[in-house]
Amino acid sequence: MARPTSKYFTPVIKKILEAKKAENIVVDQEFKNVLRAQMLSKISAAPVRKEVVREKHDVLPERTGFDFAEFFNKFRYPLAIVPSMFLLVIVAMSAMKLPVSIPSEVIVPTSTPVQNQNDAVEDSISGSISNESGGAQKLKTFSGSSVLPSNYRNGGKTTSPAVISNPQSSNLDFDFPENSSNQIQQTVPVQKAAPVTQPSAQQIEPSANPFNFVLQSLLEPQQEESFENNANNTEDVEDQSVNFQAVPVQPSVPAVSASQNSLQTQPEIQAVKISPEVADMNLEQNTQPSANDALKVQLNSDQPLDLQLDQNKTLLAEPLTTSTTQNLQMDATLLDTQDTVLRAPVESLVLEPQYTFYYSAYISDADKAAFEAEALAAVDSSNVTFLNVSSGTDRDVVEVSYTFTDGTTTTKLFKKLDGEWHLAKYVQRYFYDNGLQYQVAE
Amino acid sequence: MLEQEQKLVEEAKQNPEQFAALYDRYFDQIYRYVYRRVNDKDTVEDLVSQTFYDAFSHLKSFEWRGFSFSAWLYKIAHNNVLKWYREQGKTRTVEIEEGMQIPDVREDVMRDVIRSEDKSEVQAVMAKLDYEDREIIRLKFFEELSNIEIAEVMGLSANHIGVKVFRALKKFKQLISQ
Numbered sequence: 001m002a003r004p005t006s007k008y009f010t011p012v013i014k015k016i017l018e019a020k021k022a023e024n025i026v027v028d029q030e031f032k033n034v035l036r037a038q039m040l041s042k043i044s045a046a047p048v049r050k051e052v053v054r055e056k057h058d059v060l061p062e063r064t065g066f067d068f069a070e071f072f073n074k075f076r077y078p079l080a081i082v083p084s085m086f087l088l089v090i091v092a093m094s095a096m097k098l099p100v101s102i103p104s105e106v107i108v109p110t111s112t113p114v115q116n117q118n119d120a121v122e123d124s125i126s127g128s129i130s131n132e133s134g135g136a137q138k139l140k141t142f143s144g145s146s147v148l149p150s151n152y153r154n155g156g157k158t159t160s161p162a163v164i165s166n167p168q169s170s171n172l173d174f175d176f177p178e179n180s181s182n183q184i185q186q187t188v189p190v191q192k193a194a195p196v197t198q199p200s201a202q203q204i205e206p207s208a209n210p211f212n213f214v215l216q217s218l219l220e221p222q223q224e225e226s227f228e229n230n231a232n233n234t235e236d237v238e239d240q241s242v243n244f245q246a247v248p249v250q251p252s253v254p255a256v257s258a259s260q261n262s263l264q265t266q267p268e269i270q271a272v273k274i275s276p277e278v279a280d281m282n283l284e285q286n287t288q289p290s291a292n293d294a295l296k297v298q299l300n301s302d303q304p305l306d307l308q309l310d311q312n313k314t315l316l317a318e319p320l321t322t323s324t325t326q327n328l329q330m331d332a333t334l335l336d337t338q339d340t341v342l343r344a345p346v347e348s349l350v351l352e353p354q355y356t357f358y359y360s361a362y363i364s365d366a367d368k369a370a371f372e373a374e375a376l377a378a379v380d381s382s383n384v385t386f387l388n389v390s391s392g393t394d395r396d397v398v399e400v401s402y403t404f405t406d407g408t409t410t411t412k413l414f415k416k417l418d419g420e421w422h423l424a425k426y427v428q429r430y431f432y433d434n435g436l437q438y439q440v441a442e
Numbered sequence: 443m444l445e446q447e448q449k450l451v452e453e454a455k456q457n458p459e460q461f462a463a464l465y466d467r468y469f470d471q472i473y474r475y476v477y478r479r480v481n482d483k484d485t486v487e488d489l490v491s492q493t494f495y496d497a498f499s500h501l502k503s504f505e506w507r508g509f510s511f512s513a514w515l516y517k518i519a520h521n522n523v524l525k526w527y528r529e530q531g532k533t534r535t536v537e538i539e540e541g542m543q544i545p546d547v548r549e550d551v552m553r554d555v556i557r558s559e560d561k562s563e564v565q566a567v568m569a570k571l572d573y574e575d576r577e578i579i580r581l582k583f584f585e586e587l588s589n590i591e592i593a594e595v596m597g598l599s600a601n602h603i604g605v606k607v608f609r610a611l612k613k614f615k616q617l618i619s620q
Binding site for chain 1: 458459461462465466469470473474477478483487490491494495498563564565579583584611612614615618
């Protein structure tokens with residue numbers, strides 16, 4: 001209801017309202033009802049008409065021909081693949097037809113393959129034999145273990161080849177004659193010692209590890225331990241041949257001595273001298289090897305063994321300190337006494353830990369010194385090979401990464417609290433300030 | 443009341459058949475509004491029917507912007523009347539008494555005499571006013587619309603409607619005192 005804005009217009013507004021009341025506009029109800037009915041009928045008919053139009057459009061499309069626009073709109077992606085693949089094939093074929101130019105220095109092999117290296121080493125070892133036989137026929141070897149017959153395990157005169165065992169890694173030096181410049185120095189993996197209750201039984205399995213010395217056959221004691229390096233006989237004695245194969249040694253292999261007691265002894269470097277002619281030897285035997293003809297060396301000695309191979313094709317293996325039963329000798333008569341046996345104690349591998357320091361700028365020299373004096377002093381350097389000290393964005397926090405000898409790593413946090421460095425651990429990270437809360441570890 | 447109107451509008455948007463409720467609610471107001479401006483009954487019926495058809499067809503475009511649905515209907519009717527006048531080439535004013543052709547038999551004779559005098563006087567003054575002032579007085583006191591609704595119907599700023607009402611009344615008083 002409009003209200004008069006002021007008393008000034010009151011009489012005017014009264015006249016207007018009286019005029020409004022005086023008007024008598026009668027609404028034609030018949031027209032109202034008719035119009036209402038028409039509107040409702042149109043409202044109800046409108047959806048039906050839309051559906052009829054839609055059905056007419058869908059069911060009876062007025063198409064005079066092929067609708068290319070709809071076809072391309074519907075299959076635009078599959079159609080786009082065809083030219084794309086065609087272009088891709090053209091590019092690929094053109095690239096395949098491009099001339100390939102490789103510099104000559106690239107295709108020249110810088111190193112021989114591993115298999116060839118092994119062959120070369122084997123050839124170098126057995127070179128003298130091949131030369132003596134006058135042919136290039138290679139020795140035929142057999143795989144598997146050779147067991148030392150029981151009658152050769154004890155007794156003073158044995159021609160049992162042995163594998164040098166050492167609590168630590170041992171070095172075998174192949175001292176070639178002076179006219180030979182070849183020298184092979186490899187580390188022999190130490191075989192696991194036999195139990196104390198069976199000190200004399202030790203089976204040395206041929207290792208598949210490269211650069212291992214593997215004795216694959218044994219000599220028969222009944223015969224003279226002479227080597228007939230006749231290539232024609234190699235086929236006959238192939239199962240009784242003794243082959244030394246130089247294969248690489250993994251330095252991480254734990255060293256095991258020949259006996260359990262020897263584990264406690266001071267490790268020594270065992271030197272074996274092998275003449276080139278003897279390096280790849282065959283021991284002819286008249287007797288056939290047994291089925292258990294695997295390499296088995298019995299050692300009771302707590303002492304390391306010396307294995308000497310002289311130029312007269314004699315393989316000698318004996319403990320450094322000869323005992324009554326542990327003298328492992330292939331041919332004592334042919335022992336080359338002129339060859340010196342090198343002995344050197346093998347010291348335990350102690351690596352000084354390598355430290356790297358990356359301090360941030362806000363850590364003062366005094367704090368660095370205090371940190372190194374307090375925090376790093378507690379580090380057991382015997383097991384740590386690498387230690388990385390770094391300080392990041394967090395103030396008064398230093399992160400120390402330890403790398404131990406076994407390859408494992410760990411990280412510790414040191415937090416400076418009250419002027420002292422403490423081993424700490426962070427307990428919560430806030431994303432809004434990228435900060436850390438540290439708690440001193442118990 | 444405004445909430446009820448809003449509910450009816452929303453229902454009519456969802457279900458077109460619910461537009462009948464709005465039709466029943468506002469048909470008389472729109473009919474009288476058009477009748478006050480057009481003296482021909484057939485023309486009134488045409489303009490009223492056109493107004494409600496337009497309202498129904500554009501119902502989904504209606505938004506609540508501070509004025510009622512009735513103001514929106516008044517605006518449609520106002521535009522249709524102006525359009526009809528443009529088509530007819532006429533700019534003549536609608537005489538109030540032309541919409542009062544049906545006599546009110548319920549009034550007594552004395553009151554009819556007084557109101558007839560007022561009506562004739564108001565009619566004479568309204569005829570002398572400008573179109574805008576006459577339309578403002580009509581919407582303000584006959585249709586009882588608010589300033590915002592008047593602004594919506596006439597397409598003016600709501601802040602100026604109060605001033606225009608004051609000026610129209612001032613002119614009306616000057617004319618009636620003469």
